[in-house]
Every structure is written in structure tokens, then in C-alpha cells.
Amino acid sequence: MAGLVVLMFVVAICLLAPVYAHSVAHVNPFSSNLQGTTMINGKRVQVLQSNTQGLGFGVTPIGPTWNLQHYFLGADNQGRDVFARLLYGGRNSLLIGSASALLCCLVAAILGIAAGYFGGPIDWVLSRIFDIVWAFPIYLLAISLSVVLLTTGLNVGPLHVGPGSLLLPIFIIAAVFVPYVARPLRGIVLSLRQREFIQAAVGSGASDLRILWKEILPNVAPSIIVFFPLMVAFDMLTESALSFLSIGVQPPAASWGTIINDGLGLLYTRPWVALAPGIMIVITAVSLNILGDGARDAFDPKAKLRGSI
Amino acid sequence: MNRISAWRRLRVTVASLSVVLGAVAIAVPSSASSSSGPSFTYQPSHAGGTLKLLASTAGGTLDPQVNYTLQYWQLYQATYDGLLAFRKVGGAASFDVVPDLATAMPTITNGGKTYTFTLRKGVKFSNGQTVTVKDVQASLQRLFKVSNPNAGTWYNQIVGATACLAKPATCTLAGGVVVNPATNKVVINLTSPDPEFVDQLAVPFGSILPASAPAKDAGTTPIPGTGAYAFSSYNPNRQLTLVRNKYFKVWSAAAQPQGYPNEIDMIFGNTVESEVTQVENGQANWVFDPLPSDRLSELSTKYASQLHVNPLTAVWYLPMNTNLAPFNNYMAREALNYAIDKNAAVRLFGGSKLAQPVCTILPPGFPGHVNYCDYNKGMGSTYNGPDLAKAKALVKKSGTAGMSVAIVVTNDSVNEAVGQYVQSVLNSIGYKATLKPLSANIQFNYIQNTKNKVQISLSQWYQDYPAASDFLKVLLSCQGFHPGSDNSINIAGYCNKAIDAKMAKAETLSISDPNGANKIWGQIDQQIMGTAAPWVPLFTPKQIDFVSSKTGNYQFSRQFYMYVDQLWVK
Numbered sequence: 001m002a003g004l005v006v007l008m009f010v011v012a013i014c015l016l017a018p019v020y021a022h023s024v025a026h027v028n029p030f031s032s033n034l035q036g037t038t039m040i041n042g043k044r045v046q047v048l049q050s051n052t053q054g055l056g057f058g059v060t061p062i063g064p065t066w067n068l069q070h071y072f073l074g075a076d077n078q079g080r081d082v083f084a085r086l087l088y089g090g091r092n093s094l095l096i097g098s099a100s101a102l103l104c105c106l107v108a109a110i111l112g113i114a115a116g117y118f119g120g121p122i123d124w125v126l127s128r129i130f131d132i133v134w135a136f137p138i139y140l141l142a143i144s145l146s147v148v149l150l151t152t153g154l155n156v157g158p159l160h161v162g163p164g165s166l167l168l169p170i171f172i173i174a175a176v177f178v179p180y181v182a183r184p185l186r187g188i189v190l191s192l193r194q195r196e197f198i199q200a201a202v203g204s205g206a207s208d209l210r211i212l213w214k215e216i217l218p219n220v221a222p223s224i225i226v227f228f229p230l231m232v233a234f235d236m237l238t239e240s241a242l243s244f245l246s247i248g249v250q251p252p253a254a255s256w257g258t259i260i261n262d263g264l265g266l267l268y269t270r271p272w273v274a275l276a277p278g279i280m281i282v283i284t285a286v287s288l289n290i291l292g293d294g295a296r297d298a299f300d301p302k303a304k305l306r307g308s309i
Numbered sequence: 310m311n312r313i314s315a316w317r318r319l320r321v322t323v324a325s326l327s328v329v330l331g332a333v334a335i336a337v338p339s340s341a342s343s344s345s346g347p348s349f350t351y352q353p354s355h356a357g358g359t360l361k362l363l364a365s366t367a368g369g370t371l372d373p374q375v376n377y378t379l380q381y382w383q384l385y386q387a388t389y390d391g392l393l394a395f396r397k398v399g400g401a402a403s404f405d406v407v408p409d410l411a412t413a414m415p416t417i418t419n420g421g422k423t424y425t426f427t428l429r430k431g432v433k434f435s436n437g438q439t440v441t442v443k444d445v446q447a448s449l450q451r452l453f454k455v456s457n458p459n460a461g462t463w464y465n466q467i468v469g470a471t472a473c474l475a476k477p478a479t480c481t482l483a484g485g486v487v488v489n490p491a492t493n494k495v496v497i498n499l500t501s502p503d504p505e506f507v508d509q510l511a512v513p514f515g516s517i518l519p520a521s522a523p524a525k526d527a528g529t530t531p532i533p534g535t536g537a538y539a540f541s542s543y544n545p546n547r548q549l550t551l552v553r554n555k556y557f558k559v560w561s562a563a564a565q566p567q568g569y570p571n572e573i574d575m576i577f578g579n580t581v582e583s584e585v586t587q588v589e590n591g592q593a594n595w596v597f598d599p600l601p602s603d604r605l606s607e608l609s610t611k612y613a614s615q616l617h618v619n620p621l622t623a624v625w626y627l628p629m630n631t632n633l634a635p636f637n638n639y640m641a642r643e644a645l646n647y648a649i650d651k652n653a654a655v656r657l658f659g660g661s662k663l664a665q666p667v668c669t670i671l672p673p674g675f676p677g678h679v680n681y682c683d684y685n686k687g688m689g690s691t692y693n694g695p696d697l698a699k700a701k702a703l704v705k706k707s708g709t710a711g712m713s714v715a716i717v718v719t720n721d722s723v724n725e726a727v728g729q730y731v732q733s734v735l736n737s738i739g740y741k742a743t744l745k746p747l748s749a750n751i752q753f754n755y756i757q758n759t760k761n762k763v764q765i766s767l768s769q770w771y772q773d774y775p776a777a778s779d780f781l782k783v784l785l786s787c788q789g790f791h792p793g794s795d796n797s798i799n800i801a802g803y804c805n806k807a808i809d810a811k812m813a814k815a816e817t818l819s820i821s822d823p824n825g826a827n828k829i830w831g832q833i834d835q836q837i838m839g840t841a842a843p844w845v846p847l848f849t850p851k852q853i854d855f856v857s858s859k860t861g862n863y864q865f866s867r868q869f870y871m872y873v874d875q876l877w878v879k
Binding site for chain 1: 580582601602603604605606607608609610611613616618650652653656657659660661662663720722726729730732733734736737743744746853
């Protein structure tokens with residue numbers, strides 16, 4: 001329950017990002033603001049402040065003001081409001097994490113159930129595909145796909161996804177995690193296939209589709225539900241890693257990974273730029289993990305499936 | 310030459326002009342500069358140790374006749390020699406050309422078209438082989454065989470160069486380079502007088518290499534040289550190592566002085582932040598990369614005595630591809646010139662004490678530079694800020710609004726920050742901009758090749774030698790544009806035959822009237838920016854070198870910047 005509450009809070013404040021940016025802070029978090037100013041303690045100051053000490057070199061963005069109306073967490077090196085970007089970044093991170101987890105679980109359920117139920121050549125082919133994908137280190141595969149697709153975009157038949165689209169990381173992350181979900185589901189279905197109630201359904205002349213829909217799916221669904229929040233956490237972390245490497249969400253759009261990347265160059269002077277999204281990732285991932293554990297206990301208390309990040 | 314990918318170029322000196330002026334008037338041995346004059350005094354007590362230099366990425370090929378990066382040109386000063394060299398001292402004298410592997414400055418005859426050198430005897434390559442006139446001949450031929458970036462703009466005036474440019478593999482420079490092993494004479498014949506030829510022989514492209522050097526880019530394999538140091542190993546992902554050349558003996562301290570460290574290591578792969586910290590802690594001696602702006606405040610207060618700041622004649626600019634949408638439309642190029650806030654770019658570089666905004670192609674203080682600013686808020690000869698309203702109107706009028714634009718930058722912090730700013734500006738005036746950061750190892754060649762369809766990029770140009778042609782002719786003439794090649798230094802792809810003719814006129818005039826020629830160069834600058842605007846000039850930077858407290862004897866050449874081999878390791 002605690003996990004769900006924290007998660008809902010994070011989701012809620014991220015959804016309020018446009019309200020914060022436009023009505024509270026009055027900033028555009030996607031546009032450089034190198035010559036901009038803001039108010040601190042009644043004084044108008046530059047968002048990027050020139051050094052006046054020593055030889056006078058260097059320009060440093062303002063740090064946290066802890067005032068929601070004026071650069072609450074300070075500015076990044078483009079003079080953009082870090083807190084506003086943090087909220088917008090959370091939207092993208094959560095969107096990519098949940099959408100890719102949903103897509104991954106959907107595809108994995110179809111393939112895993114098909115492999116386990118039909119067996120034979122279908123199982124052999126699908127299992128070898130899982131093996132091949134599984135053979136690659138997951139981040140290496142995700143990075144390779146991202147680097148290629150970020151240059152050309154995804155063009156498959158009538159499907160055209162531009163290089164900067166959020167759909168790209170969603171597809172890539174979903175694809176690389178499919179075997180991690182499909183494999184255990186295949187095992188569950190293989191086991192179910194031998195159970196008496198399935199044999200009875202086959203013996204009574206029920207069609208494959210009916211057996212899959214009425215008998216197999218209801219028994220596999222709890223496992224998928226348990227997997228889902230864990231996969232959201234996994235996928236969100238993967239997205240952050242890719243964005244940190246500049247091959248996920250593309251600027252000026254933000255995700256927690258891109259903000260950490262932005263903050264890397266400011267670690268010595270403005271550590272909050274990198275720390276804040278890092279803290280948000282930890283909070284969200286832990287709450288999703290707790291939620292996943294709760295879902296497992298609720299839906300499948302005897303489950304052997306255990307997963308955590 | 311750009312700096313990050315770090316390319317740079319160097320051009321004519323007053324000294325070299327006088328060489329040719331004298332030569333045209335009468336056939337005399339050039340006495341513009343000689344090895345007499347200022348030079349470093351070697352202090353053996355400071356010799357020894359390993360100098361540790363840090364760069365986030367390697368600088369590409371190690372071949373001195375191909376590589377065009379400041380990163381390696383600084384190292385080539387201690388590893389390779391040409392017939393001539395720029396004097397290795399600090400200050401203005403570093404623009405002087407002095408004899409290096411030649412015994413004296415060339416004798417120039419035939420109305421400035423024939424240069425006769427005598428090769429020094431007894432100089433050896435780092436592999437023990439003696440340097441001969443055959444090596445000189447082969448090295449000049451090799452410039453064409455390896456497709457030297459400036460083969461078509463600098464060395465094309467050598468007799469026989471036309472055939473070499475057409476068929477590089479069979480290049481002989483017949484009639485262009487004539488050598489006599491018996492007398493050790495090298496005669497170079499030009500098709501027309503070139504006041505900058507001595508400078509072009511003095512940069513690393515003019516390095517004399519063994520005749521056995523491969524007739525292709527040597528890549529990561531070191532080619533033996535004659536300098537005080539030799540490259541011993543090169544792994545672009547890890548380290549470049551220089552050790553003393555055991556066959557080296559000082560023949561001219563002005564051209565190739567003895568160095569101090571026993572070994573020089575350039576280590577790759579660290580972030581710039583980490584590099585700065587290592588130098589602060591005395592774990593390394595010097596950072597090659599531009600210092601991150603967030604560390605500058607700290608450095609300029611706590612480590613002021615270890616910072617060395619020197620003015621440069623250089624420019625950071627945005628070359629726009631004049632042959633590719635949307636920037637094949639003049640109004641689109643005008644719009645971006647109006648939209649970019651050059652002062653904002655200066656802030657990303659570290660503030661107004663480290664850079665000044667520029668509107669011209671030729672940097673302030675450079676021969677031919679004229680103060681003017683066409684694309685400006687209000688009128689005037691100085692920069693007053695952007696005019697976004699005008700920019701938006703121009704984009705709308707051009708019919709290019711809504712087009713996708715990709716900006717290609719190097720992936721270091723300063724370049725990427727400027728790239729993000731440009732992206733933001735492009736989005737604000739009606740384009741859909743994306744940023745494409747690439748490793749410095751490949752970005753400069755990538756943006757030159759038309760096959761990569763680069764619309765706009767961020768690049769830098771650091772003078773090869775102080776002559777207007779080094780910016781205007783090299784970067785914006787038809788001769789510098791080679792579609793499909795990685796060595797097409799005219800990145801904007803701007804080609805205007807009328808402008809080229811005017812450049813030729815200025816070059817010819819520079820032999821007899823340098824001031825008159827510079828006026829024409831100034832007009833060309835204004836004409837290119839005023840009628841075509843193929844670039845957005847951003848700012849002219851200063852060079853900041855940050856050395857550790859354990860490093861001594863910092864010496865700065867206005868030609869090639871910090872002398873790496875003259876540093877003391879304490």
C-alpha cells in the first residue's frame with residue numbers, strides 16, 4: 001500500500017508539470033534561457049551568473065532557491081528551471097517505463113503462451129528467438145538498437161517513427177525485455193498444458209482459442225500482473241540509462257536520465273541538477289518494487305516467480 | 310584548424326610576405342628569417358620525468374600529412390620537421406619561419422616561382438635512417454597520395470599538382486619537385502608566385518617522412534619523424550605515447566629544440582571534469598579539452614596561478630550547408646544569423662573575459678578584418694544582440710518553416726551546450742531541430758562529407774598562419790569544396806566563382822601590396838556574409854591552459870599554442 005501511495009504521489013506531481021511550469025513558475029522548460037533573470041529575495045538576478053572572483057572566468061547557473069515560483073531547484077547550464085524539467089522528465093520516464101512494460105508484457109504473453117501451449121516447431125522457433133535475444137547483454141542490445149534507430153528512425157512497412165520520437169525508446173526497451181517475461185510464462189503454460197482441466201477441455205473438443213482464452217489465460221494472468229510493476233521499474237531504469245547516454249529521450253525533451261546527464265557537468269557547483277532526478281528514480285523504482293511484491297502476495301502467494309530490481 | 314576535433318590552420322606571416330616580395334624583385338636567397346634570433350635555452354637540470362596530458366578523446370589519425378587537429382599538431386611540433394618551421398619561441402616571434410631540415414631559407418628565383426633548398430646532412434629519422442632528398446620528394450608527392458586536406462588549396466600550385474590531384478596514386482609532381490642527391494639540393498617549382506608557400510611548408514603537412522611511408526593514411530601506425538620525440542604507441546581508446554628520439558641531435562634550437570620530459574603520454578577516455586580534478590590534484594600535467602564552464606569559477610579563484618590565458622585569432626562558427634534544405638535558402642541563413650544571440654554563446658564558453666562575439670569571418674585583429682555587423686539588432690558595426698522578430702519573419706517568408714534540422718556537434722560539454730542553445734533557437738524560429746552529438750574523433754570529418762547530409766554544425770577555426778586567405782580561401786572557396794570527401798574543408802559548401810576570382814586577385818596583389826590585398830580580403834568577407842551568409846560567426850575565444858602545480862616552464866606559441874615538449878615535470 002505504501003508503495004502504491006508513493007507511486008501515485010510521484011505520478012500526480014509529474015502530471016501537474018504543465019500547471020507548475022506555466023502557472024506557478026512561468027517558465028519554458030524546453031527553451032534555453034541564457035540571458036534570463038529571476039527574483040531572489042526581492043532582487044532581480046541573472047539565471048546564469050558570471051563569476052566576479054579571482055580572474056573572473058566562468059558562468060554558473062543559480063542554485064536552488066527553494067521557492068516554487070523562482071527556480072525551486074535552480075537552473076541547468078541552459079538556464080532552464082530544473083524543477084519544471086524534473087516534473088516533465090518524470091512524465092516521460094514514467095510514460096516510457098509503463099508503455100514499454102505494457103507492450104513487453106503483451107508481446108511476451110502472446111509469444112510465451114503460444115510457445116508453451118502449441119509446443120513442437122512453434123515452441124522451438126520461438127524459444128530459439130528468445131535464446132538469441134537473451135544471449136546479448138541487455139544494455140548492449142538496447143544501446144545498439146538505440147544508436148542505429150536514433151540516426152535513421154524506425155521504418156517498417158507503413159510504420160514510420162522519427163528519430164526523436166518517444167515511441168523509439170518504448171519499442172526498443174519493450175523488445176529487449178520480451179524474453180525475460182516470455183520465458184517464465186512459457187514454463188507456466190507448459191506446466192498447465194499437462195494439467196487435468198486442460199486435458200479435459202481438449203477431450204471435450206474445445207477449440208485451441210477457447211482453451212487459451214478460457215483456461216490458460218486466467219491462470220497466467222496473475223503472473224503477468226506480478227511482472228508488470230517490476231517491468232515498469234526495469235524499463236524506467238533502462239530508459240534512464242539510455243537517456244543518460246544521450247540515446248534515449250532527445251533534447252530539448254527531458255527524462256530523468258537526460259537531466260542527470262545535464263547535471264553531470266554541474267556536479268561540482270550545482271549537484272542538485274543530477275541528484276534530484278536520481279532521487280526520483282530511486283523513490284519510483286523502490287515503490288514499484290514494493291508494489292510488485294504486494295501484487296505477487298495478493299495474486300500468487302505460492303508463486304516461484306520472484307523478481308526485484 | 311579546428312580545435313575540439315581540434316582543427317586549425319595557419320597562414321602567411323609578414324616575414325613570409327617579405328620573402329616573396331624580395332624574391333619577385335630579384336633572385337636572392339631569402340633572409341626573412343633564419344635560425345639566428347631568439348630560441349629556447351636548454352636547461353638540462355630540468356630534464357626527465359613523464360609528462361601526463363589528458364584529452365577526453367583521441368584526435369584521429371596519427372598521420373601528420375592527414376591529421377588537421379590542434380590536438381596532434383601540438384604534438385607534431387616535437388616529433389616532425391619540414392624543410393622550414395615556425396620559430397619555436399614565445400610571443401610574436403613564433404610567427405617567424407626559420408630553416409629546419411633545410412640549411413637556410415630558400416633561394417627564390419624565376420619571379421617567385423622557383424624555391425631552392427639545401428637539405429641538412431646527417432639528420433636521422435627515429436628509425437635510424439638518414440634523411441635524403443628522395444625523402445623530401447616522396448613526402449611532397451605523398452601529400453597528394455594521401456589526399457591531404459589542403460592538397461587542392463595550398464599545394465596545388467606546385468608544378469605537376471594538377472595531374473596529382475586527378476590521379477593521386479600515380480603522383481610524381483614531375484617538374485614540380487626536382488632533387489639532386491649529389492648536391493643535396495631540392496628545387497620546388499610553382500605555377501605562379503605564392504606568398505604563403507613558405508608557411509605552407511612550415512606546418513605539419515610539410516613534414517618530411519621516410520620515402521617508405523605508406524602511400525595512404527597511416528591511421529594509428531606511427532610514421533618515423535626527425536623531431537626530439539617519436540611516437541612509440543597509439544591506442545585511440547586509451548593512450549598515445551611519445552618517447553625521446555634516440556637519433557635526435559639539436560641542429561637548430563629555433564626550429565627543433567631539445568625537449569625536457571623523457572616521456573610524454575596523452576591519455577584518453579576521461580571526462581573533462583575528471584581531467585580537471587586530476588590536474589588540480591597534481592596527478593596529471595595538463596588538460597587539452599576546453600575547460601568546463603562550471604569549473605572555471607573554481608579554477609580562476611583557487612588555481613589562478615596555474616591558468617594561462619592567451620588571445621587567439623580564431624572563430625567558433627556555425628557552417629550552414631548552402632546546398633541542402635533549409636539552408637540552401639539565403640533567407641533561412643539570414644534568419645539564423647539574426648536569431649542567434651552571440652553573447653549567449655559567449656556565456657556558454659565561460660563569459661566575456663574568455664570570448665568576444667563576432668559578426669565577421671575574419672576575427673578581430675586579423676589581417677583584412679573590418680568591423681561590421683550585418684545581422685544585428687539595429688544598425689552598427691558592433692554586435693548589439695539578436696533580432697528574433699526579423700528572424701521569424703524571414704523563416705516564414707523563406708517557406709522553410711517547419712522543416713527538420715539536425716545540428717551536428719562534438720560531444721564535449723561546451724560544444725554540446727552551444728549545440729543545445731542553437732537547437733533551442735532553431736525551434737523558436739519555426740524549425741524542428743534535433744541535436745546530434747558525435748565524438749570529437751569523427752565529428753570534423755563527418756561534417757565535411759556531403760554524403761552525410763549535414764545541414765548545420767558547430768565548428769571552430771584556428772588560424773594556420775595570419776593571412777586572410779587562411780580563413781576565406783580555405784574555408785569558403787570552391788577549391789575547398791570536395792563533395793563526397795571527408796576532407797572538404799569548405800563545410801558550408803559555398804562556391805562562388807566571382808568571389809574566387811576576387812580572392813585570386815587579392816592573393817596576387819598581396820605580393821606587391823599586402824595592405825591593398827588585405828582591403829580586398831575585408832571586402833570579400835563583407836561580401837560573403839552580406840550576400841550569402843553561409844556561416845553564423847559566433848565568437849572569438851581565448852586559449853586557457855590549465856597546468857598542474859608540478860608543471861613548469863609554460864611557453865606559448867602564437868602559432869601552435871603551448872609547447873608540450875618544453876614543459877618541466879617537477
